[in-house]
Amino acid sequence: MINLFIGIDDTDSPNKYCTTYIATLLLETLRENGYTLDLPKLIRMNPAVKYKTRGNGGISLRILDNLSSKDKEEIKNITIKLVEKYSDFDCDNTNPGIVFIDEEKYKEHKEELQQYYKKVLYDIVDIDFAERFISKIGGQFIKYKLGRGIIGALGAVSSTPPYTYELLTYRKKEMWGKKRNIDEKSVIEMDKSTFPYTYDNYDYENEKVLITPNTPCPVLYGIRGINKEVLLKAKEMIKGETPEKYTIFKTNQGTDVHLRNMKIKEIYPNTGVIVYGKVIKNPKNIEGGHVLFTISDETGEIGCIAYEPTKRFRDIVRELIIGDYVAVYGTVREYPLEINIEKIKILKLAKKYIKDKKCPNCGGTLKSKGKKLGYKCKKCKIIIPYENIKKIEIERQIKIGFYEVPGSARRHLSKPIQIIDFNLLENDS
Template identity: 40%
Template structure:
């Protein structure tokens, strides 16, 4: 059977992946886990998410499904932060004899949950119509992610994978400052990058894979395969851990991005890949955010933003000028695209007027007075007017990304890009 679980955490603590890791060990008393567990990130723009908007799925072969179901439900009741208004757990159980029947419909549901907005009733209706065993707690919003995670497990061949090694703290340490040796994370990065990424941010000297909330996670190493994330984790020096789990994930895949033919189709709470032309010099607003508009071929415009947490990425954005052709990736809120990546496709030429150059000595001439042209004092040569020169742009066409400290879970890091004939500039 496949088990999907979502929404057991809160802003203050707990973590659905921790429950998944706990069940990985405990359910072995009832059967055999058949594959790596899944950690699925859903639409990152959903306003009622708790923290990372993640669901998990486990696949187990068992002769006692009733005992498995009872155990999972009891663990959710025990560990989920039910007292939090935003915590509304859900769990779904897919029997093996239903795999083929449910694979296409839940595969579509999974993709929709990552890219679109799904209401609770839609998930409940689907469960009722298809006769899927499930249990919702409180308003049951977690049933959305639970169904999506099951759809992902049923369709492993249909989506891009990365992996994350998650280490969990001993329970008595929850809510206290994490004890980690910062330099060991930089060592792990040096030895495993680019097979791993987003462990550290070199420019800001930050460790970015250690959370700061009260949840059970000590650190999470993301990478291309289970072996490389385990190698990186083995180099970390930190407080003792209770347990760990390696999850297969859709993190770092750009799975959330939609394509549109017209900016008129853009909706809030969705993520896009947009191509357009810069319409104005980027401006810095209160808070340090950098904003500029782009226009599509139909004349529709949308504002794009490099927000303050993107740090030095804003220096790049400030170099854009009207006429530059760009492709942007990011999520839309309040009709503004929060930039995750930018491909600068072409740079518009910029020009300035300057005094003419003497053909003999190569130096700029001086003005001879109002309406009297220009003269080289050394050579005596004359010219009638100023000349127009192209300004060298302090910018190179290519693909750029926000730094690791500002990267969203689903955004594909440039070390994973395989574009040909494009300059790629990974943020490190």
């Protein structure tokens, strides 16, 4: 049985096209030619990669038929023509790549491919490494310009569970580049009707529709979720511009697969981490509207930052105090070495106290005269040493549990809290 895997990446730009659109056209064309295909994959890779064209995502298709050499040649020619027709070669940062791997080679090198998938999730992979790897396992690659797309193309082919799904709809060509007309109320109704099986449809905090892209690409909207049937129902609820076609992709979006449990001393730039630690420096506001605090474990300490676009999530972060024990989920910036927070789990809250400013002698109000001089009562003039001031425990404004950034600030791979307990490994079918 000779099946074939196809991987494609880096065909689009911020101004033109979408690699998933090529996948949709390829899927249609191959089916019209009598081939049977598995559900296509949309696979995101390390979000810290700086040279990504948009969302650092490649696509993969798998042909399930027993293919002859002639069949494979036909499939490759169809793929090449579509990539060449729908890639933005004028964009300096667009460097398309295609990868073909036979099923037998895939099975023979399955463990190596799984390790490659982890590498593109956690690290920065260069073109030479991808080339050598593809050649080593007996695959074929085609590069355009720098050909950086072969990195993500192979990453998409090599992906493993967990998975979610995304239903992507596409616009008629005459609508490309025009303003998208999607009824906001219908998106809200759809979101509420399909919760918790779809996610990131609408940002209620910032009153923003999230299913439409911000670029003039062929995509009309995309609905993300954990159940294919629910996605189909959700599509029927959206009002506004009518899509020309749609495709359901299996994807690693919303799975947290880019994150690893790490000790602070193990952390390095441009990777995703989950770090457990105690707050050792209280949160502070820094330039740009960001909020920074520091945690430590037995191996070291590191800053954790909630950026301005996370909006009210920063208010949660501001409530942390020294002694709180947390798990921080996010990617690591290069300089200074800090964790860009995607979500946080508060595991233990320290007790918080305020000083009792009531005079124990007369009930008047105490006023600080400095740490060395202590407190003086405005009424009876008694002076009480600083260390003798009674402390009152106050209720914390945050609770133990998960807190996350709003949908408009969430990365593709970050798992929303609403699906945190679902078993996404079951989505391999």
